[in-house]
Amino acid sequence: MLIDCKSIAKSIDEETLSLIQKASVKPRLVSISVKPDQGTISYLRSQQKKAQSLGIEYEMINIDDEVQLEESLLRTSQDESVHGIFVSHPLPPNFDEIKIAHLIEANKDIEGRNPLNMGRLVYGMEDFAPCTATAVVRILTSVTNLTGKSVVVIGRSTTVGLPTSIMLLRRDRSATVTVCHSKTKDIPQITKNADVIVVAVGKACFLTPEMVRDNSVVVDVGINVVDGKIVGDSDISVQQKALVTPVPGGVGVVTTSILMNRVVKNALRGGKN
Numbered sequence: 001m002l003i004d005c006k007s008i009a010k011s012i013d014e015e016t017l018s019l020i021q022k023a024s025v026k027p028r029l030v031s032i033s034v035k036p037d038q039g040t041i042s043y044l045r046s047q048q049k050k051a052q053s054l055g056i057e058y059e060m061i062n063i064d065d066e067v068q069l070e071e072s073l074l075r076t077s078q079d080e081s082v083h084g085i086f087v088s089h090p091l092p093p094n095f096d097e098i099k100i101a102h103l104i105e106a107n108k109d110i111e112g113r114n115p116l117n118m119g120r121l122v123y124g125m126e127d128f129a130p131c132t133a134t135a136v137v138r139i140l141t142s143v144t145n146l147t148g149k150s151v152v153v154i155g156r157s158t159t160v161g162l163p164t165s166i167m168l169l170r171r172d173r174s175a176t177v178t179v180c181h182s183k184t185k186d187i188p189q190i191t192k193n194a195d196v197i198v199v200a201v202g203k204a205c206f207l208t209p210e211m212v213r214d215n216s217v218v219v220d221v222g223i224n225v226v227d228g229k230i231v232g233d234s235d236i237s238v239q240q241k242a243l244v245t246p247v248p249g250g251v252g253v254v255t256t257s258i259l260m261n262r263v264v265k266n267a268l269r270g271g272k273n
């Protein structure tokens with residue numbers, strides 16, 4: 001069975017459209033990427049399409065090196081016409097991720113990379129929480145009550161796994177969270193007992209039916225390109241046992257809608273947090 005993520009995205013878009021009517025300036029998003037791979041390019045295209053459909057100005061910048069990235073961040077952070085700055089992750093391994101995160105003006109940091117916003121997240125303040133993690137939580141709360149549920153998050157990136165696990169622990173959700181990563185031993189043994197699995201690994205068919213309990217919920221964050229097609233981290237046959245988000249048309253569409261909603265809310269706030 002599949003979770004209808006498109007209808008979740010639609011309701012977020014409806015809110016965004018009604019907020020845009022109240023904005024005195026045209027909301028503007030700048031999306032910066034460094035040597036994007038195919039999965040990132042597909043995500044950026046969907047951002048552009050969504051921005052156009054909602055009436056948000058969208059600028060895409062492709063960068064080759066770290067100095068250019070720093071210059072772009074300084075320029076866009078100071079530019080008053082910019083209401084949201086997005087930087088694609090993961091960055092190349094030789095880049096100083098924390099230095100770059102500091103350069104994103106915290107009040108335009110719609111993807112929650114700046115350490116100030118990461119810290120706010122720990123205190124349960126989610127206005128600038130990473131959008132993918134926000135999408136995961138939004139999807140889960142629309143299909144289940146998380147309180148006391150056993151949730152296994154596979155992946156611990158600062159973009160997805162880590163913020164998702166922090167958000168799931170917030171007292172109004174109170175899931176019991178286990179985080180797995182590449183050094184975790186016997187992941188199938190852990191996932192088999194889970195009510196909910198969030199898989200954010202970046203490996204096609206990583207999650208197989210043997211790893212999943214009957215009638216559990218699976219949120220598939222992965223975006224992988226196999227034979228020119230976009231697929232998730234969950235094997236297609238998992239859908240026969242669990243309630244699963246599709247790929248494409250799942251977490252990605254909700255994430256993009258949340259991103260745009262943030263830009264508009266930020267434009268309405270006048271870029272103040």
Ligand SMILES: NC(=O)c1ccc[n+]([C@@H]2O[C@H](COP(=O)([O-])OP(=O)(O)OC[C@H]3O[C@@H](n4cnc5c(N)ncnc54)[C@H](OP(=O)(O)O)[C@@H]3O)[C@@H](O)[C@H]2O)c1
Nearest residue numbers: 132155156157160181182200201202221222223251252255
């Ligand atoms: N739908 C969306 O909106 C959206 C947004 C962002 C990303 N994504 C997709 O989500 C996936 C994950 O993205 P990311 O940015 O989190 O990637 P990432 O930074 O590469 O992190 C991958 C995580 O998976 C873990 N991992 C790798 N191999 C593993 C294994 N064999 N067993 C268990 N854990 C393993 C890694 O563990 P270690 O920490 O130990 O290395 C790491 O924590 C990618 O496919 C990406 O394209 C989708």
